[in-house]
Amino acid sequence: MIGRLNHVAIAVPDLEAACATYRGALGATVSAPEDLPEHGVTVVFVELPNTKIELLHPFGEASPIASFFEKNPSGGMHHVCYEVEDILAARDRLKSEGARVLGDGEPKIGAHGKPVLFLHPKDFAGTLVELEQA
Numbered sequence: 001m002i003g004r005l006n007h008v009a010i011a012v013p014d015l016e017a018a019c020a021t022y023r024g025a026l027g028a029t030v031s032a033p034e035d036l037p038e039h040g041v042t043v044v045f046v047e048l049p050n051t052k053i054e055l056l057h058p059f060g061e062a063s064p065i066a067s068f069f070e071k072n073p074s075g076g077m078h079h080v081c082y083e084v085e086d087i088l089a090a091r092d093r094l095k096s097e098g099a100r101v102l103g104d105g106e107p108k109i110g111a112h113g114k115p116v117l118f119l120h121p122k123d124f125a126g127t128l129v130e131l132e133q134a
């Protein structure tokens with residue numbers, strides 16, 4: 001069911017500093033920051049030959065990633081995003097197998113303009129999983 005690795009997300013306490021590190025020390029191509037109010041984050045994408053790194057920083061008062069920094073003050077790996085051919089079929093299969101789909105269970109449009117869903121980390125080896133419609 002899951003296909004390509006679309007991105008690996010890293011939550012960062014200082015977005016500007018993280019961008020400078022990826023551009024400078026790592027010589028990577030880094031996009032401009034994009035605020036996603038509906039998701040409570042500001043995102044930047046680091047383009048790699050085979051996938052992307054999503055640098056995440058809280059946006060607004062009710063960011064779902066704010067509490068992540070209470071346990072991970074320096075930031076760290078936040079989630080992985082896999083592509084699926086049919087996000088609704090994937091959701092229904094996962095729910096039938098008892099996996100917890102976060103939010104109201106309906107896909108929302110993500111940073112790439114595609115429908116996305118999130119699956120509870122406790123059901124996937126302690127890793128927050130995002131699914132994105134390919």
Ligand SMILES: CC[C@H](C(=O)O)C(=O)SCCNC(=O)CCNC(=O)[C@H](O)C(C)(C)COP(=O)(O)OP(=O)(O)OC[C@H]1O[C@@H](n2cnc3c(N)ncnc32)[C@H](O)[C@@H]1OP(=O)(O)O
Pocket residue numbers: 009036039041043054056064065067068071077078079081102103109110111112116118120121122126127128130
């Ligand atoms: C969609 C736009 C963009 C894109 O790519 O297109 C994005 O990716 S936006 C990304 C930001 N949005 C989200 O992360 C939405 C989904 N996340 C959530 O709903 C919450 O973050 C949730 C439910 C995963 C955790 O919420 P919260 O931290 O408030 O809950 P708890 O503190 O009760 O945590 C429960 C339990 O899970 C552990 N946890 C929390 N976050 C993570 C994580 N990122 N990876 C692994 N584990 C995580 C937390 O430590 C708790 O564990 P416990 O052992 O019970 O202490």
Ligand SMILES: [Co+2]
Pocket residue numbers: 007009054079081130
């Ligand atoms: Co993501």
